[in-house]
Amino acid sequence: MAIKINRNLTAKKLLPKVEQFFHLSGQKILSIEKEWRASKGTPVFTEKGKYTTRGWTEWTQGFQFGSAILQFDATGDQKYLDIGYKGTLKHMASHVSHVGVHDHGFNNISTYGNLRRIMREGKIPFNSREIDFYELALKVSGAVQAARWTSIPAGGFIYSFNGPHSLFVDTIRSLRVLAVSHQLGHSLMGEKDKKISLLERLVQHAKATADHCIYYGKGRDHYDICGRTAHESIFNLNDGSYRCPNSQQGYSPFSTWTRGLAWAICGFSEELEFFMALKDKELKPFGGRKKLNNMMLKAARATADYYIENSCVDGVPVWDTGAANIHYLGDYLSKRSNPYNNYEPVDSSSATIAAQGLIRLGNYLINSGKKASGSKYRQAGLTVAETLLDEPYLSTSSKHQGLVLHSIYHRPNGWDYVPRGKKIPCGESSMWGDYHARELALMLLREARGESYMTFFDY
Template identity: 60%
Template sequence: MFWRFSCPIGGIAGECSQASPKKFSARNTLHIDQELAPQDLLPAIQRFWALSAKKISSLNQDYDATLGSPVFTVKGRYTTRGWTEWTQGFQFGSEILQFDASGDESFLEMGKKHTVEKMAAHVTHFGVHDHGFNNVSTYGNLLRLMNEGRITEDPWERNFYEMALKASGVVQARRWTNLPGGGYIYTFNGPHSLFADTIRSLRSLAVAHQLGHSMMTESDVEISLLDRLIQHAKTTAEYAVYYGDGRDAYDLWGRTAHESIFNVNDGKYRCPNSQQGFSPFTTWTRGLAWVMVGAAEQLEFLSIVDEAELVPHGGRLAVEGCLLKMAKASCDFYIENSAADGIPYWDTGAPNLHRLGSNYLDRPADPLNDWEPVDSSAAAIGAQGLIRLGRYLQDSDAADSKRYTQAGLTVLRTLLDEPYLSTNEDHQGLALHSIYHRPNDWDHIPSGQRIPSGESSMWGDYHAREVVLLVDRLANDQPYLKFYI
């Protein structure tokens, strides 16, 4: 049974109230292995980290940094793509995660050096909504390792990481559009634009708030970063995610819009949109995956926030209830709309999916088909969301906890093997068959094929490392991997 929390469209922005429970029944096309345990994946995990080390070293040796941040591979070599600078934190964060997993201090020194030399501009980058990607993946991971006692305690080094994270949280929170009763962090498209993926940049606001920081504006008005985090999360839950309540003719439980458009003159919601998906009324699966992991990890964070800090937003039940509804809906949609092995196609409404046959989701995904590409990066991100939601529910809902956890482990098992794990040492990518921007035709199509395949992305590789590290720690009974302090 799923507890539904209504987020009425047309009411106060971000207002979520508890509703009567409704039953929700999904058709699971993802063939969930109910017996799979984290320990069962350890041999594949060890192989993964060995390959990961070689990929990182190859990138450092061969990539021309003067071209900009590496974004995705073309014929197995990392290249850049000018849009916004949102992937460099994944590059250097991967080095830090490699140390975390292996204990090889050469990767720690690599990650520290690159963070100091290259990441300052990202801390003060006012033009993007990606601070949770760039800065928590670098400064945040280093601070986490110091807090865990994995790296030597040093007051100056700690202060350096903390100051960067404080500044990053405020810079991110400054990109703000007010709505009646709420608001959201707007995207590089402008103040009218809310992206589903920005929910993962709430990491930066959470850490900065935990470090005791807030945003000071004109006349010394102090703005709580926690308040902005909660308001953005509620707005995302209300407008970017659908719950089968009849908002439009295509309203399904868990369907996700990549972009939500608002009239900034009066704060009214206007329509869904999509930048990287097929249409406003279909679900771009990487956007779906950002919601899955963003909602789940914010539930983890909010569970340690003092009740008094949640009272202005209706209290713990209202705040966590709204995010739990969003997390469950998005994870259910992923389970129902992924192929049998847990890999999704790039958009659930892509125009040529019907050419794959009526039962294409009932068999493993085919990354080499002639009609529509899969997206392994969505799988890497989504797997983490499933596992985190499962863990969050372990003390309150055993059945759902197991369902989500086992689904996440099943997806990860697929990613840890060919054809998704890149075993060719000449290929700089780690997770194969990632898609960046299908509508813009940015992804490489190999000779003799009709659709993109066989390439990797910096976000896909990083999130593969992140979810593998999460499960690696679970399997070895090590401290739970979390972004917050």
């Protein structure tokens, strides 16, 4: 079975649910702002309805303050802008110069990028010194991220926090910061003042991800099913050769961690949109528009199709499509998702990310003249969105700081909270799930209002 796609959904039809979503969203943001202490670190996920931290990397801090900026965009309420602006100013500088992570496109686009975007859109007064500040942060962030580089025979990739042998599928969405930095006219400067193109590194990383993290049903290994993703790809640093798939947060290297799948759908779809804003002469040195679009569209469609086919009928997937106890769920793909089952958790955060990617992929194809196939993906994304905008996923309790329930962080490490009387994690939220739900809802809200199309880049 697959997602039961509602062909009649529109952004306007979802508007009442989106408005309720942002009403609840504001309550959650204010609760976190009131109770969270920066000395604790960064809020990551909830336990018993309260946000808590988990020391690994500080990759969610941008989502904390970025959520408030998105809330301002949706509501125009100044207090949320104040939270986002002050939080960015006080806490985000270290993320701009952080050389040890692969998540610049998460932290810094969510904060500096969103602040710059709403100023350019006229939603806040234009201030030349302020926008210079945002742009300097984004320029530097893009270059710092691009410097975290492993060369391989076919190009190279931004390596994960695991080290230079490691390519994460997640990082496809972190490429956003390279894209913005490039658009702002910036480059990475290397030894002997060598000027390194950020667009070139973006293209090479996207190709490495498409080649090694995405499966296409070509017999690469015994588990090569078209659209599957590997969370991590391992390389031999002596000669740059690819060695094997691996998984940090999924069940196994040969099953599909669905949040990694969602990152691929969203990341490739956004980069396809970004390339539409570039001139042919910018893309020509890297193979040209047609070749690059074909590479990314192949990856985007393969992963989108796999997501649609391997999610429950309401669009929410189990956390990993090959999880150990999934067989106990029976024919679960022919039913609505059940976050309270006794065997394997679902992951709503995968759905929040994938829904946006599906809508963007659909829009891209429709704008490219492929209305039939584009409509399929767009309506699938709207179907997932409708599920997330209602219970049991929408958190309606004022006592719970999370916005979208039933998110999973790291099942293999056992980090997710299992409520008393339950056998699996459920009922909790994550900072990335809540942030991406807000991005998704804001896209729909702006469309329903007739506002400009929301992108991370200039067009």
